[in-house]
Amino acid sequence: MKLDLPGASVRVVDGTFAFVWRGSGALDMSVDRCTSLRARGHGHQGEVQLIFQFRPEGVEAGGMVIVRIDVPAQYAASAERFMTETRVRYGIVTPEDDSNQEETVSRIPRDDRHWITAPAHADSEGLYGEIFDRIAAEPAS
Secondary structure, three states, rough: EEEEEOOOEEEEOOOOEEEEEEOOEEEEEEEHHEEEEEEEOOOOOOOEEEEEEEEEOOOOOOEEEEEEEEHHHHHHHHHHHHHHHHHHHOOOOOOOOOOOOOOOOOOOOOOOOOOOOOOOOHHHHHHHHHHHHHHOOOOOO
């Protein structure tokens, strides 16, 4: 199965999703690790974004990988067929309709062992708090 888009492609070969962004990079993820595959409206009228969610082996919470692919309107029907075929063939769950729900923004705790940079300076902590408060109070439209 394959989905070719301007600037990107997704293929399923031997139980592996092969994502390629032309001129940017590539990512291979096992189909067995895909916990959901969904689409949501994105950008201009008719454009969608495919959202693939993966959970690493042996991880029950956290540690997820999310891959988003922007799909121009003229490719939306092909993307829908690709998603349907992939879900059916590999038993990937179709999540409940959450198109009206906003994604929450959260911050990795400073003491998390997966945090890959040094803790923010104390002066920055106040700024981070203010930014997250604004996001919570004034969600994007």
